[in-house]
Amino acid sequence: MKYDVIVIGSGPGGYVAAVRASQHGLKTAVVERENLGGICLNWGCIPTKALLKSAQVYTYMKHASNYGVSVTGTDPDLPAMVSRSRGVADTMSKGVAFLMKKYNVDVLYGVGCVLPDHRVEVKSDTGTVIHEATHIIIATGARSKVMPSMPQDGRHIIGYREAMTLPTIPQSMLVCGSGAIGSEFAFFYQSLGVQVTLVEFMPQILPNEDEETAATISRCFRKLGMKVMTSASVERVDVVDDRCHVTVRDAKKNTEVSVDSDIVLSAVGVVTNLEGIGLEETGIATERGKIVVDDYYQTNIPGYYAIGDVVHGPALAHVAEAEAVCCVEHIAGGHPEKVRYDNIPGCTYVSPEVASVGLSEKKAQEAGYEIRVGKSFFRASGRATAAGNNEGFVKVIIDRKSDQILGCHLCGDNVTEMIAEIVVARQQGITARQIAESVHPHPTMSESIREAIDAAYEN
Numbered sequence: 145m146k147y148d149v150i151v152i153g154s155g156p157g158g159y160v161a162a163v164r165a166s167q168h169g170l171k172t173a174v175v176e177r178e179n180l181g182g183i184c185l186n187w188g189c190i191p192t193k194a195l196l197k198s199a200q201v202y203t204y205m206k207h208a209s210n211y212g213v214s215v216t217g218t219d220p221d222l223p224a225m226v227s228r229s230r231g232v233a234d235t236m237s238k239g240v241a242f243l244m245k246k247y248n249v250d251v252l253y254g255v256g257c258v259l260p261d262h263r264v265e266v267k268s269d270t271g272t273v274i275h276e277a278t279h280i281i282i283a284t285g286a287r288s289k290v291m292p293s294m295p296q297d298g299r300h301i302i303g304y305r306e307a308m309t310l311p312t313i314p315q316s317m318l319v320c321g322s323g324a325i326g327s328e329f330a331f332f333y334q335s336l337g338v339q340v341t342l343v344e345f346m347p348q349i350l351p352n353e354d355e356e357t358a359a360t361i362s363r364c365f366r367k368l369g370m371k372v373m374t375s376a377s378v379e380r381v382d383v384v385d386d387r388c389h390v391t392v393r394d395a396k397k398n399t400e401v402s403v404d405s406d407i408v409l410s411a412v413g414v415v416t417n418l419e420g421i422g423l424e425e426t427g428i429a430t431e432r433g434k435i436v437v438d439d440y441y442q443t444n445i446p447g448y449y450a451i452g453d454v455v456h457g458p459a460l461a462h463v464a465e466a467e468a469v470c471c472v473e474h475i476a477g478g479h480p481e482k483v484r485y486d487n488i489p490g491c492t493y494v495s496p497e498v499a500s501v502g503l504s505e506k507k508a509q510e511a512g513y514e515i516r517v518g519k520s521f522f523r524a525s526g527r528a529t530a531a532g533n534n535e536g537f538v539k540v541i542i543d544r545k546s547d548q549i550l551g552c553h554l555c556g557d558n559v560t561e562m563i564a565e566i567v568v569a570r571q572q573g574i575t576a577r578q579i580a581e582s583v584h585p586h587p588t589m590s591e592s593i594r595e596a597i598d599a600a601y602e603n
Contacts, residue, residue, distance in 0.1 A: 145250070147171050149475065150264045150277035152256035152421065155182020157452035157464030158283035159240050161472050165279075166247035168476040173275065174249055175256035175266055180240040182285055184461045186233050187305050192328055194229035195308065196493050199335040203495075210532060220336045222313045229308065258282065258422040262447050265422070279447055279475050282428075282435065283464070284421055286414035286453035293378050294320060294410045300383045301408045304329070314338055314406035318390050320378045322349035324492040326411030327361070331494040334370045341371040341403050343392055348374055350492060354504040354553040360536060361494060361555065381408050416454045431456075439482045440474035441467055449475070458488050487570050491560040496536040499563035502551030502570060508541050513550060516542040516576075518600025520592040522556045527587040533557050538596040540566075540576065547575040552593075562590050576600065 148170035151158045159181065162174040179186045198220075208215040244251050252275070254268030264275050288303035290296055296303050307329050315338065319330040322344040334340040342349065342365065348358040349365075349372060362372050373392060379400065380391040390403045416433055428443045428450075429436045435450040437443055443450055449471050452464035466483045473480035492498040508515050521537045522528040528536075536556030543550050552566040569579055576597045584591040 145173070145273075145275045147173050147250075147275060147277040149173075149279045149281065149472070150175065150252075150256075150275060151281045151283055152258070152264065153182060153283035153285055153452070154180045154240065154251075155283060155285045155452060155464065156184045156461040157285075157468045158182065158281070159243065160465045161281050161283060161451065161468035162249045163243055163247050164469055164472040165475070166249050168472065170279075170476065172247075172249045173252050173277075174244065175252045175254065175264065177253070177255045179237050180244065180251065181233075181237040183287075185236040185240065187308060189461055190236050191229040191233040191308055192304075192325075192332075193493055194232040195225055195332055196328060198225040198228060199332050200495065203335055207532075220313065222310060222336065226309050256284075256421065258426045258428070258448060260426050277447075279449065281441075281468075281471060282421065282443075282448070282450040282454055283452045283468070284417040284454055286416045286459060288410065289413045289415045291320075291378070291410060291412055294381050294408060294412075296410060297383075300386075300388050300406075301381055301410060303410055307409050310407075316405040317341070317407045317409060318343060318378075318388065318403055318405040319409045319411055321345075321411035321413065322372075322374075323351070323411065323413070324490070326409070327492055327494050329409055329411060330370060331365065331368075334365070334368050335495075339369070339371075339405075341373065341405065343376050343378055344372075344374045345377050346374065350498065352490065353492075353498060353500055354539065354551075355506060356537070356539060357498055357500065357553050357555045360496070361492075361498060364494075364496065364535060378408075414453065414459055418454060440480075441471040442474075457483075457485055458490070460488065460490070463488055484571065487567060489563045489567050491563065493560065496533065496556045497559045498555050499559045500551070500553045501563055501567050502549065503541060504551055504553065505539070505541050508550045514544045515550065516544055516600040518542070518596045518598065518602075520596035520599060522589070522592060524595075525587070525589060525592055527589055528557060530587070531557060538592045540593070540596045540600055542576045542597070542600050547577055548573070549576050549579075554593075556589065556592075558589055562593065565590065565593060 149165040149172045151162045151174045154174045154176040165172040205218045252266045254266040257265040318341045319326050320343045330340045330342045350358045375395040377393050382389045388408045434456045441449045451467040453459045470480045489501040519539045523534040528534040539553045541551040580597040584594045
């Protein structure tokens with residue numbers, strides 16, 4: 145079959161690229177080896193949020209008396225939570241299938257491999273078929289990184305897939321890595337009553353976040369009963385009598401400690417899926433485990449593109465989607481705006497939630513900016529207090545010379561829904577004063593953004 149565009153991988157980058165290409169009238173196909181929607185819809189962003197919602201409901205029920213509600217017989221049912229989560233994932237995957245049908249995108253199930261001369265090989269149980277395409281987009285995503293000190297066996301030492309489908313609630317768990325994935329799973333299982341130990345190599349958990357945000361989440365985790373170890377690393381895991389004996393090195397004390405747990409969850413990051421997809425045969429250049437592309441995601445070989453986790457940049461679903469749109473608009477002859485990697489929001493769905501964009505206070509100072517810093521604490525928010533959780537704050541970093549927002553860091557309930565205001569402002573050059581002069585509704589959490597900006601001008 146001859147196509148205008150073939151996309152390899154149907155994750156957030158791949159299926160968005162396929163839909164946009166079809167909208168431009170290009171004959172399009174997408175190659176998928178497993179489930180439409182990729183890791184995000186099936187084993188990542190979406191099903192984890194379903195699990196976290198179950199944990200939130202359970203937490204509300206445990207503390208229902210705080211809201212004047214009497215509840216008895218409250219117990220977490222992990223198999224039921226997992227079943228709901230898988231159902232949500234299945235629904236979303238079917239939604240992608242609907243989009244493929246709606247936009248006349250051919251779905252080619254199998255393992256895709258790029259070949260020279262604008263060809264794609266698709267291997268499946270029924271055989272091997274070679275298709276041609278004028279434009280080929282690689283969007284094969286990433287998988288859980290396996291560390292030599294923690295060889296995953298799927299039972300005692302697990303990755304995110306197994307963490308999403310455990311058959312029973314363990315008594316204890318050690319989570320290695322406190323990025324978004326590690327912190328969310330640590331929070332989820334601690335909320336269900338599991339004794340969680342969170343181990344982070346860097347000096348703070350959530351290493352990419354502002355120091356004050358990380359300190360707040362660390363304090364909240366400890367209030368839940370979680371053990372948090374920073375500047376620490378897992379040196380070895382010995383499985384004896386169905387228990388994990390974990391040797392953890394504490395760099396601050398220069399000592400080793402032993403931690404016993406039922407399960408070890410490795411959440412130390414991801415590695416790109418580049419093996420066996422024909423890059424070497426086709427001559428596509430890579431660097432440090434990523435495909436090298438230009439501003440419009442063209443590789444060094446004309447007609448071959450790459451987006452998402454396989455290229456340099458944040459490994460986030462919304463980044464892959466933005467790259468997909470930019471790439472396809474360029475293929476279709478348009479002049480899209482380049483993706484601004486300095487304006488990518490990051491969100492972590494623990495409680496309180498974390499959301500941020502731009503520079504941290506420390507990085508802004510290191511970059512030489514003369515800054516204003518303003519904060520607004522949710523304990524002063526009527527909406528947050530009425531909702532029963534006023535933990536957290538809004539922190540803005542403003543350039544004194546230009547009045548542009550260099551960074552914004554939020555920690556609190558529903559802040560992942562609030563960060564978009566700052567992203568749009570930074571994208572469009574809206575100043576901090578212009579945001580502060582815009583009327584924010586009351587009572588809402590969002591008015592704390594205006595209050596934080598107001599506080600910055602007091603300095």
